[in-house]
Amino acid sequence: MTQSFSQLPLSATLIENLQSLDYVQMTEVQAQALPEVLNKKDVIVQAKTGSGKTAVFGLGVLNQLDVASLKVQSMVLCPTRELADQVAAEIRRLARSMPNVKIVTLCGGVPARSQVSSLEHGAHVVIGTPGRIQDHLDRGSLLLDELNLFVLDEADRMLDMGFQQALDDIIAFVPKQRQTLLFSATYPKKIASIADHVMQQPIMIKVKGNNDSDIAQSYYRVKNNEDRLAGIQLLMLAHRPERVLIFCNTKADVKEVTQAIMNYGFNVLALHGDLEQKDRDQTLIRFTNKSTTVLVATDVAARGLDIDDLDMVINYHIASDTEVHLHRIGRTGRAGKQGSAHSFYAEKESYKMKRLSEFLEVEIVPSQLPSHSVLHQNTYKPPMMTLRISGGKKQKLRAGDILGALTSENGISGQQVGKITLFDHCAYVAVNRDTAQMALNKLRNDKMKGKTFKIWLLKD
Template sequence: MNPNLADKAQPFTQLPLKPELLTNLVTMGFKQMTPIQAQSLPTILQSKDVIGQGKTGSGKTAAFGLGILNKLNVKRFRIQSLVLCPTRELADQVAKEIRTLARGIHNIKVLTLCGGVPMGPQIGSLEHGAHIIVGTPGRIMDHLDRGRLDLSEVDTFVLDEADRMLEMGFQDALDAVIEHVPSLRQTLLFSATYPKQIEAIANRIMVKPKMVKVESTHDSSSIVQHFYHTNNNNDRLSALRLLLLQGKPESSVVFCNTKRETKDVAAKLANEGFSVIALHGDLEQRDRDQALLQFANKSVSVMVATDVAARGLDIEAIDAVFNYHVAYDSEVHIHRIGRTGRAGSQGVAHTFFNEQDTPKMILLEDELGYEITATGLPSDGLLEQRPLEPKMMTIQIDAGKKQKIRPGDIVGALTGERGIDGNQIGKIKVTDFRSYVAVERHVARKALNKIVKGKLKGRSYRAWEMQ
């Protein structure tokens, strides 16, 4: 394919897609393909193997999702496609997008199988069958080991965020799952980076794959980058505080290279009065879910995370990214800063470095195409200021889908007689047994009283402010 293809907008209508898929794409507002879709979909639709390298948000899910749906036989109620993802959050996102893409085709069943949730409901769902399975390697293996999952008719096998699966230690589970998938199949592998481990897997499980790479470069119009010379961790922490106090970002991510650093930096920021969460591999799934929910709905301002923990998260409108330490390689740096400056908004990225980082900085200069110079830090006088309080506060309600609660019910309860205004309500999430609603912080007490002392679907439920 023409190497300049990625720069030219191409319509989906030029692809041999099922009419119902094309019609649905129009209703979704998808007219032009993203670069990774333009380069990969023609080959995917020929049932050939593809390796796609691109960052989160490049459109890769729609690329393999359309490929899966285009050749799916709905009348054959067997598992025909398997998508492996490193985390439950990413698996949920992928399954949701595939279901959205499939809206024009009736009776397609997409089943999510992930760890961190009870096994029972998954067993029941498996007994009723599915066309497409999206899951994490560990939980997929659990079901395979117990004979609950039959992959003998899978004809499309997708590895999404393959590099992260290896980082998380899923190599053995990955190998075991591959043993259960037919050798005559189409294999699609997507990865933000392409280290030698991924190359080795591709060589082993794929047949003459087409390599598609979308460059993850950012120009100064979408992301402004600043670099600061810091001698040690104390300097880094002071620099981080100064920049947070100066810029007052509503949402920012601080990237650390290790779990230990992540916990340490988050604890020190919290001690200085910042609204902060730490995201790392040691978190229980429930704590992780709640932390992400509070960050996404702007009830928490700062997320400190490792690269592994933050990969695959679909969080909108991040104002600033901080590289507490320089990333291990340039591709990871580009992936990190790509978290900000999305959807046409301008973002800012701050990176702290010292003399020991010189080899990495040289490589980064090659990647960026310009010489990096250090920016001066704001005055230390800013350290006397109080950190910005988050705009929102999250209220947790002790009721969910099982109690027939819907978002509209929560809005109605909050805005009823002498309630709060509808525009003071933020994101609402309803799970099976809990509901979460973000409200503007200055009306949080009033909103909580409306829930606790009022009625929700004719009943009283416990509720509290999440801290």
């Protein structure tokens, strides 16, 4: 099996760029799938998040791109806006040595009008969510006559989120002569049915996750939700994780758990389907930039998030599906780092535990929760705080402008500045908690790009 990217039938430009990005040895999914993808076969890949699958279809997209033709040649469907943005960013990285590649993202939460304008100027690659893609197809602003590569990323979650009808409608617009790639963490009957409908003699590639060995799993037997909430407090105080993601099976549980953790004195935010896009973006930014310790979410709301350095995952209830359990815990212990996953279960969930034990091929033995003596310890705050700026890309604001303003005379040091995130009309910057007020005053008193922007410090 080919293991090196340089052995693949990729253009010299792509090979050179991969080397500059330190892409040398392929992951298992890349080694198995890329030769078939580059051979223009229809391919089904069953692999979990973090396996390197985005590079599989990203390189497939770029290797057959005709830059001279400003027609949509490839389309990638994703379940969430966050995942679509991540996929677009990764493909742009892979394409950075190829001049004039135009990639357009089409997702909800932003005005369709600006997207129509982008499409009118031409695009090579379209990446988006089913609802907004369907909208553009219906209004005639997105034309797929020249499409030769169609990608369904995280297809199982698109179905979980109710996109079956939208997928059917989109497929009706896609040319019959094309290559189709389907990626899914699980492979239920509904996915098999879609594959039968949209693919020609697909090659099936199944890769088991290789991160699980880096995850220490513990299971706690409880009687009720009060025990679960008390257990979360004990785990937080004993282990003091910088960032922990708690999975709940329902929105009602998300709200209950969020309130309880707030009452314990921790910084916590919730992620669920009722949030407006702006609030969802802000929640994710504050968690990823280490301004919030705990994020409580449902599986559907958290799908597609790619968060590095996650210390701990807690399952408030055991997931109904064993593959979903693996997907949850796979968010910690990435890139060879040790992570921990803690799961609560009650007597009535014994059947789930039996199924999980068989799936993991290990005997699950209940663990002891930390001693109640940890309750004497103080809660703790996250290391960073977030500033919101009333200007973004459309105001020509760049990350360098924000960093420069913060670190100029009488400012804070570069080491005290964290992640900077730019949107079209706003920006967020994380700063060390101890310097937050100083950073706020500095940005309020200084100009960026010759302008004064409104600045807010997002409170805990």
